[in-house]
Amino acid sequence: MYLLGIGIVLLALKYFEIGPVAGWDWWWVLSPFALAVAWWTFADWSGYTKRKAVERENSRKQARIDKSREQLGLGPKKRR
Incomplete structure (x- = not known):
């Protein structure tokens, strides 16, 4: 859940071009979502x-x- 929250915050910062996140590549901004999916998959599997x-x-x-x-x-x- 923490990764999802971090991803939403980073996505909003990138979309509204706030702070240093505006200059980051999109894959950095979207990576917490991929990590959240990986965690949920592992948690269900294990x-x-x-x-x-x-x-x-x-x-x-x-x-x-x-x-x-x-x-x-x-x-x-x-x-x-």
Whole structure:
């Protein structure tokens, strides 16, 4: 996501001819977009995206369980 943001900023600077970016070649300005595509391809291929989604789901589930236990007066379960 950071690469996409950097690419948008560089694209705007190049388009409106602001600062030193106005003199850069277009391939320098567009390279963050190519890197973002490469990162997304790698993340999907390696399973990184799915792993992060599962971790988020598990942490939300555990937070709900802890909240329910606390509301029942049982306190959070101790993990070993």
